[in-house]
Each structure stands twice: as structure tokens, then as C-alpha cells.
Amino acid sequence: MNLKDRDSLIQKWLVEIKEYIIEQKNTDLNIEEKTADNDLVTRMDKSIEEQLVKKIRETFPEDKIVGEEGYGDDVKDLTGTVWFIDPIDGTLNFVMQQENFAVMIAVYTEGVGQLGYIYDITHDKLYSSTKGDGVRCNGQQLEIPLDLNLSKGLVASSSALMCKDQYPAVRKIGAESLGVRMLGSAGLETIEVAKGNVSAYIASNLKPWDIAPGLLFMEELGMTGTQFDNQPIDLLQNNNIVFATKNAHKDIIDMLEK
């Protein structure tokens, strides 16, 4: 199946998932703690991933799947076509706020991003990218954001990173910027960078499914996504990441290296 047809099919699946979430969201979510009281999983996270994995396996039996909730495969390398699924990014927001969460999918072939989706369900905004075609929101092309320096823009980060002293440089980076913003969804924070609302997103310990669609978005918008040490992001492990305009990225990496 060519990329255009895959894109149409995935968008159709995502609309079905959105309708499922809207229909189910006032029912019992069966909330469970994973590693801590702020690390939750609900019946919906599991069910969405299960539904998507079933569709992928039926339609693309050769492909491999990396999913957060364990319905995918034990993927050891990025050869062939690999799907990344985060069924609900921002589960804590989903439980506490019933908004500010996203459904995310990415498709990579031989380690190269082909398709990426971040669906802001409550605002019904589907951000998508097909390699070489930029980033779209509900089909409308996003403009390339201004290449701002760190000191000229806002920065998004996670409370896990800002409230701990593990990387003291991160607070200095925040202080150097015009201000720090936090949403609690890696996907929606990446969208803030893609729209130019913030000039960087800095976060620690993100999993492959948190990053995979956003990394393609950065490439498509002429922005930069790397690890804190400026090494390429590795979609087979956890990463500390900087997604940013080229200029802000350079400023941030310089400060992280000091």
C-alpha cells in the first residue's frame, strides 16, 4: 500500500478511535497505578492500543509494532516497517482533566519517519505528517515557525524535569527563555513547538512512542530533535530530548554541555 493510502486509512482509524473515546469517556475508566500514583493506566489506554494493534496486524501482517501498553511486539531493531503507538498520551490529564491528551501513531521504515499523527481529541485537531509534505492540522498546512533563539521565545518542559535537580542546566535554560510552559502531554507539547507557540520542548526519560511522531514533525518543519548530548534520538530506548528551532536548539545544547 502506498503512503497516501496508508495515511488515509490511519486517519480513518483515528476518527473511529476519537468517536470511541467520546462515547466511552463518562463510563468507569478502571484506573490502575503502574509505578506510582501519578503513573496511571485506564481501561481506555489498553482498549485503544488493542484495537489499533488488531487493525495493523490484519492489514499489515509483516510490520512490527512498538506500543506502550504491551499489545505490540518485542522490537529489537528498526529494520522493515515499525509502528509506534501511544494510545493516550497524557493519561494523568485524561483522568484528572478529561482534556489535554492525545492519541499518537507513527510509522517508520528502515528507521526513517514516514507518517506521524498527534490527535488532540478534545479539540478535534488531528496533526499529521507524510514524509516530504510538512505538517498539517486537519488537512491544513502548518507554517514553518520563526527560527527564534532561546532568549526570544517560550520553552515547554515537564514537571518531572523542572521540579527535580537532576539536570540543573534545565532551570537555567528556562530562566534564559521568556518563560516556561507545561501541558503534561509530550505530544501536545511537541505540537506547541510545531506551531511556533514555544521555541523548544525539553523533556527527560521519554519513551519511543512519546517521541516518534514528533521527531518526524521536527524534520518536516526544518526544526531539530536530538538527545541532551546532541546525539540522534534512539527510537529503541528512553531518551532525554530537545525538540526546538535550529537556533534555540543550539543555545540549549550549549547550556546543557556546560
Ligand code: IPD
Ligand atoms: C507521559 C506524558 C508526560 C511526560 C511523560 C510521559 P503517558 O505519557 O507525555 O507529559 O512527561 O514522560 O510518559 O504516560 O501519559 O502516555
Ligand code: CA
Ligand atoms: Ca503511561
Ligand code: CA
Ligand atoms: Ca506518552
Ligand code: CA
Ligand atoms: Ca500513554
